[in-house]
Amino acid sequence: MPAPGWFPRALATEPEHRDVEVDGARIHYRVWGEPGRPGLVLVHGGAAHSGWWDHVAPLLATHRVVAPDLSGHGDSDWRPAYDMARWAREVLAVAGAEQLTRPVVLGHSMGGWVALTIGVEHGDAVAGVAVIDSPLDRQPPEEQTLREQPRVHRVHPDLAAAVARFRTLPAQDVYLPDVREHVARGSLRAVEGGWTWKFDPGFFGTRPLVRQLLPRLAAPAALFRCEQGLVTPEMAAEMAALVPGGLPVVDLPEAGHHPMLDQPLALVTGVRTLLALWPPARPA
Template identity: 85%
Template structure:
């Protein structure tokens, strides 16, 4: 575990996971190309991973190969990563993208797990497409407030800065909200995957216009038509009180999986704890 500027050797688990190259595919959803990655045998139960706002599917590159009990798919929501951009965005559209990617991979009733804003997408899928998913889980997705990535980006000009080279851009990469403790090799991997070449250098892949929509999360929870669970990060945004309030809104209850010492972005600082929690949840939920 490190703070900015510290260097660590690459652990074997990480190098093996990153060496497990996913299949890269695209599917058209409502006129826009949606890119996704897929790992694991096609005969296994399905799991769809949904990144947070301003992130991309590569945030799961070191996590997905360790969830090898399932066929794992991680998509780039439209406006993010290597997917196309739309004129406007909303959670229902993104939920349709989740289901379209699952269908393209032949995943029957997958589990959908989303981080931060992606958790809201997962919840929307559980409400709008409850019969088509086996369960939904959210990772530190706050109740009744904008995800931190939206709050921060709304305060910035909606024009990406252009950096002269990849190294400069990677050095400028910051999580939203800022997270001072992380694994530096994971941070560098996701930072490099966040960039695209443009005239004059490199800039971020995401469309700043993705910030225009947020769902009424409090209204989503009582309408969930699929089993649900919450991963609560000890150093994250969802407090114990908020988790209890969220659980009270879900008709069938909301199991809470604690991730000790994890910040808002557990795939950056506590990925193995996250993997253990997800594997445990998948083992107890029916396929």
């Protein structure tokens, strides 16, 4: 079955690829849209990369959109250790390199922890932060999965074999096939003997709980809840009660934990709506 027409049209709007140095590491990022437009930063989840947004960012053309590869991911450098505060600084450094003034920061899963850390530690630097399916009382789900796996990537003999082995962390049942293939190919690098994954298998660590971050937010916040994801309606209500000034909750129908892979147009619609309504009033 051919890809739906919107998908190749979105990929035809190719990003510019740039780098910025943060705390001694080269941080790679993608950028779309006209300079001078309002800023939007898209932060991938654990074990992912900025290419997860390739088919999403071009559909958010009202904004100048940037998407970093956090250190230990994608085409950015690896570090001896990783923490949310440093990843937050990387995100803000990318925004600064593109002269984005008080952008909105949207983070998926583990990237939601990064977005919330920015909202807590650098609230004045952003117009707002939003998270996609980051649960209340768990460590980032990608990191929980990695703790149980070997610390060395398997090398696959050819690119097709590696793409066939692509799985998300955590796994989900539904992916759009063309989106999955595009994201999988961008997740791989050539090494001696074949192909392996780009991310550092040792990027995980102990993170603050979302429950601990929400009451400390110094910037407006919003939640995208995936109907087939990790955040239940009851959890979303509890999260909203923890946030000074409230927490708008956008439900993404039928979406799994990784909505850009199974319900990207629903995600785009939700983000477009949020951006049309923000910046909201700042919390007291």
